[in-house]
Amino acid sequence: MKIIVLLKRVPDTEAKILINQEGTGIREDGVKFIINTYDEYAIEEGLLMKEKIGGDSKVTVVCMGPGEATEVIRTALAMGADDAVHIADDALTYPGPFTTATILAKAISENGFDIIFCGKQGIDDDMAQVHCILAEMLDVPQVSVASTFELSEDASKATVGRRIEGGDEMIEVSLPAIVSCDKGLNDPRYASLPGIMKAKKKEIRNKNLADLGFSEVPGGGRSRILKWMPLPKGGECRMVEAEETSDAVRELVRLLREEAKVI
Amino acid sequence: MTGDILVFGEIRDGELKKVAKELVHGAMTIAAGTGGSVDALITGTGAEGEAAKLAGLGVRKISVVDDEATANYSPEGYATVLADLVKEGDYGYVLLGATAMGRDLGARSVAKVDGVMFSDCVELGFENGTVMVRRPVYSGKLYLEITPVGGRPVFITVRPNNLPPAEASGDGGEVAARPSGIDLAAIRAIATEIVPLAGGRPDVTEADVIISGGRAMKDAANFKLLEDLADLFGGAVGASRAAVDAGFAEQPLQVGQTGKVVNPKLYIACGISGAIQHLAGMRTSKVIVAINKDANAPIFEKAHYGIVGDLFDVVPVLTEEIKKIL
Ligand SMILES: Cc1cc2nc3c(=O)[nH]c(=O)nc-3n(C[C@H](O)[C@H](O)[C@H](O)COP(=O)(O)OP(=O)(O)OC[C@H]3O[C@@H](n4cnc5c(N)ncnc54)[C@H](O)[C@@H]3O)c2cc1C
Ligand SMILES: Nc1ncnc2c1ncn2[C@@H]1O[C@H](COP(=O)(O)O)[C@@H](O)[C@H]1O
Numbered sequence: 050m051k052i053i054v055l056l057k058r059v060p061d062t063e064a065k066i067l068i069n070q071e072g073t074g075i076r077e078d079g080v081k082f083i084i085n086t087y088d089e090y091a092i093e094e095g096l097l098m099k100e101k102i103g104g105d106s107k108v109t110v111v112c113m114g115p116g117e118a119t120e121v122i123r124t125a126l127a128m129g130a131d132d133a134v135h136i137a138d139d140a141l142t143y144p145g146p147f148t149t150a151t152i153l154a155k156a157i158s159e160n161g162f163d164i165i166f167c168g169k170q171g172i173d174d175d176m177a178q179v180h181c182i183l184a185e186m187l188d189v190p191q192v193s194v195a196s197t198f199e200l201s202e203d204a205s206k207a208t209v210g211r212r213i214e215g216g217d218e219m220i221e222v223s224l225p226a227i228v229s230c231d232k233g234l235n236d237p238r239y240a241s242l243p244g245i246m247k248a249k250k251k252e253i254r255n256k257n258l259a260d261l262g263f264s265e266v267p268g269g270g271r272s273r274i275l276k277w278m279p280l281p282k283g284g285e286c287r288m289v290e291a292e293e294t295s296d297a298v299r300e301l302v303r304l305l306r307e308e309a310k311v312i
Numbered sequence: 313m314t315g316d317i318l319v320f321g322e323i324r325d326g327e328l329k330k331v332a333k334e335l336v337h338g339a340m341t342i343a344a345g346t347g348g349s350v351d352a353l354i355t356g357t358g359a360e361g362e363a364a365k366l367a368g369l370g371v372r373k374i375s376v377v378d379d380e381a382t383a384n385y386s387p388e389g390y391a392t393v394l395a396d397l398v399k400e401g402d403y404g405y406v407l408l409g410a411t412a413m414g415r416d417l418g419a420r421s422v423a424k425v426d427g428v429m430f431s432d433c434v435e436l437g438f439e440n441g442t443v444m445v446r447r448p449v450y451s452g453k454l455y456l457e458i459t460p461v462g463g464r465p466v467f468i469t470v471r472p473n474n475l476p477p478a479e480a481s482g483d484g485g486e487v488a489a490r491p492s493g494i495d496l497a498a499i500r501a502i503a504t505e506i507v508p509l510a511g512g513r514p515d516v517t518e519a520d521v522i523i524s525g526g527r528a529m530k531d532a533a534n535f536k537l538l539e540d541l542a543d544l545f546g547g548a549v550g551a552s553r554a555a556v557d558a559g560f561a562e563q564p565l566q567v568g569q570t571g572k573v574v575n576p577k578l579y580i581a582c583g584i585s586g587a588i589q590h591l592a593g594m595r596t597s598k599v600i601v602a603i604n605k606d607a608n609a610p611i612f613e614k615a616h617y618g619i620v621g622d623l624f625d626v627v628p629v630l631t632e633e634i635k636k637i638l
Contacts, residue, residue: 185424194416
């Protein structure tokens, strides 16, 4: 089984995100970067699948991101992935989903695959598009936002629980396919110390756009960012106080009713 | 490409989702700019009957697709239906709800027509001759204002509860059935059944009122307190990640960065500290109420109303008081 896991490098969830002086992007100085939170579930699901099937199954990480992304790739290798492809090119600044999918499709089709696991969305651009566009480009089905994953005995198909409003939609999917993963699908393992040591020797194949046969950034020129805006400032919190809890609660209910008009 | 707009009306459980009317409102904004017309596509079991809900809103034509191949959701099948219609009608814009189906279907379909898609938009306008959307990024820490370039079909998914529903104008709404044109045997991923959430309450992404509990709930059984209050409003129960990870609540209830993004009229946070990852999921709620023992809890910085106190004292009284007036 050729298992591929897509990995995106994103700012830490705790990071304070500020707009740069030119107003053209975010300030990266002092920001810690991590593996996209949902991609951790993708790595874990890939590893679980490899462990289940055994044989010569292999988990390959594919990451498009700046040179510094080597760090998050190493983390995935330390968790147990076998090798990685790292696509980096100075020409890639804020690539959109079509650019990313076009490049990933090229890199992935060079070696083929049986299944691709990825995160349900990047927690930076919050698009949740790349895997669907990639699926169309690679002509395979996709299942988005997986919360359960059951492989059939002969590993030719899977039953995937996909989170929707008010429940789980059970999807029957034949492989090869792309599955985007949600929290709750599994419990991602931590990298062990021996895992970290081993990761240092694992292969990371570095590619730039030219290596993949692109003479320029593909798939771009589809949108223009007009403005980066900070969050609108919230108002003051009105503290409702009283000697007795019941008086405070009664006052709160009055405010919700008469002032906020929500009940 | 024309200036016409296609609204995708999503059917779940045989019913048209209410975001469809909000999308029609958004489509009218674009139509006013482009001078184009607004059409709709409703796909799935019951589509024909539900089409009436979009009649009289100024929607020119409502295409309904309801055959064996569209009885169950499949990204490939539904995307074929949508993309075929977009090509045939030469639509410049396609609007979908930012729902589980809309996000998945939109992204697969936009790839079929080589367009551009803006996900999870909260505002939509037409300025200087072009459509402009506003969407949160970095889990709502920043907003972007974006505009399409390059003359491709523009797909926009809009978060439910953000735009007002379209108002009746009295006209439009010619219903036309279409075959799906899908070969069911060629579909490689398809829904077989929907397993509903336990509890029968609305989903947090769809509720007008959410009562959320955090680590302070101490126990799964204590969530009953929140359920009792939520049920008075027909609302949903939510939870912080700490509460989910401790096993007090199910994962689908989690609100926040690794949970769901919610947008209710009223969000009551009970014993939730207000970590940045929790705020990522609920800060756009119209009115936020925080109940917390700690007057310095960060949740109070984002709340509109706050009570400093023990939730086990406050919530039952709140339930009683609400009962009196509803
Ligand atoms: C990658 C990542 C993703 C994350 N994603 C999410 C997410 O999606 N959603 C999310 O919620 N969190 C998320 N978190 C976790 C987040 O950082 C916090 O740990 C979490 O939100 C804390 O939950 P809490 O407020 O319930 O618990 P705590 O922070 O422990 O707060 C409990 C609060 O209850 C108050 N309290 C205690 N007893 C009482 C009482 N009897 N009455 C009233 N108040 C009381 C306390 O004063 C305190 O403020 C994420 C973290 C990471 C690292
Ligand atoms: N540059 C990238 N390199 C590798 N995987 C990516 C990249 N961008 C997105 N992905 C994958 O696609 C998922 C959805 O991303 P997005 O469409 O950006 O929200 C992510 O969780 C990743 O698994």
